[in-house]
Structures are given as structure tokens and as C-alpha cells.
Amino acid sequence: AQSVAQPEDQVNVAxxxxxxxxxxxxxxxxxxxxxxxxxxxxxxxxxLKYITGDNLVKGSYGFEAEFNKSQTSFHLKKPSALVSxxxxxxxxxxxxxxGGYQKVTFGTGTKLQxxx
Amino acid sequence: DAGVTQSPTHLIKTRGQQVTLRCSPKSGHDTxxxxxxxxxxxxxxxxxxxxxxxxxxGNFPDRFSGHQxxxxxxxxxxxxxxxGDSALYLCASSLGSGxxxxxxxxxxxxxxxx
Numbered sequence: 626a627q628s629v630a631q632p633e634d635q636v637n638v639a640x641x642x643x644x645x646x647x648x649x650x651x652x653x654x655x656x657x658x659x660x661x662x663x664x665x666x667x668x669x670x671x672x673l674k675y676i677t678g679d680n681l682v683k684g685s686y687g688f689e690a691e692f693n694k695s696q697t698s699f700h701l702k703k704p705s706a707l708v709s710x711x712x713x714x715x716x717x718x719x720x721x722x723x724g725g726y727q728k729v730t731f732g733t734g735t736k737l738q739x740x741x
Numbered sequence: 742d743a744g745v746t747q748s749p750t751h752l753i754k755t756r757g758q759q760v761t762l763r764c765s766p767k768s769g770h771d772t773x774x775x776x777x778x779x780x781x782x783x784x785x786x787x788x789x790x791x792x793x794x795x796x797x798x799g800n801f802p803d804r805f806s807g808h809q810x811x812x813x814x815x816x817x818x819x820x821x822x823x824x825g826d827s828a829l830y831l832c833a834s835s836l837g838s839g840x841x842x843x844x845x846x847x848x849x850x851x852x853x854x855x
Contacts, residue, residue: 659843668745668831668846669784715783722786722797727838728774731783 627652627720631732638706646701646735648716657719658699664712706739745834745847753853762817766834767845773815776831827854
């Protein structure tokens, strides 16, 4: 099965500073990778995806992610953090479930705290 | 354009009872996936419905069952509730498997089993 790992339970960053939320993946074949964000008591919102092409993927709310095949990583980044970016961030990967159908498997999540 | 609607938003049940959660997918989406998110954890895949059939299933017992209706809406049923079933249940709709265009999630149903 395909999987992703998020090594940090929590990331703290000062407002205005650049932020990075880490994700590594383990897949066979070409990876389809995603980032989702979850605000308190809400469902997940799609931020961005990597399927193929440019290694730097741009997404919603000024976020971007860098795909690195040699390091099997897909880190989420933003040049200048906002307090409103404080949320739970999930890395996810395309996986093949029973019957050969595709599904999305999520990591354990990283809580981002942006300090004013 | 309405997104994904889940009902109810909160629910409290007693051990051993049965519960039904409902989901209306985003307009234009034909596939519904259900996830369980325990406190402090990532969403865990329960099952996926397409064309009114369960197309794939995660590592959940048979106490968890579902249904998809002709209008693409879906229900998640859990029988013989256990304390460990307490979680946020998320419905995600997509066009196809969701691996190309991503999922649209509802806000979830918070189930508490006492």
C-alpha cells in the first residue's frame, strides 16, 4: 500500500516568516500527492496536488509544495505565514484499494501554529 | 453551487445502539467516500460508493455499512456501537475516484458514543 508520513506533530512559526510542513512518501510507481487543510470543527479542504510535471506546485491561499523524487518528499511551503493559516495540515497519496480502485490515503496530520 | 452536506452535525448515542449518517455530494459528483477521523488522528478510509455499489472498503468491520442512492447521496450505518466508534465522520465526494481532481469534504458528523 502507498503511504505518507508527516514527521512533525506540530510546527510553530512567527507571523510573516516562511513556513514548511514536511511530508515524505512511500509509493510504487508514479506518486499522486496532495495537501489538505482542516480548520477546527470543519472538514478538509483541498490545497494542491502533484501528479506530474513541474516539481513546484502552486495551490490555494498562497501555498506551494515542492516534489523531490530523490528524497521522496513533498513539503508544503508558504513564503510568509499568516495567523489565519493556523490549522491542521494533511499530506495524502493516491492508493490502490480492494478491487484495484483508487482512493486517497491520508497522513497523521501536522498542526501549524502561527504566532502573532 | 452547494458543496457537500452532512447530517446531523452532532450525535450522541449509547453503546450497542445503531446510527445512520447522511451525505449529499457536491453537484456533479458521482462518487462518495466515507472516512473516520478519531481525535488527533488522520482520516481513515471506511468505504467508497459509486453507481450505488460499494466499490472498495477499508479495514473496518461489517458493523459499518453504507448505501448510495440514485441521486448520488449516501448513508453510513454503524451497528452495535462501541465507545471506540466515537469520532468525526467525514463524507468526501468526487467525480470518479478523486485522485485526479481531489475530494470535496463535508464538515462532518461528530459522533459520541457513551
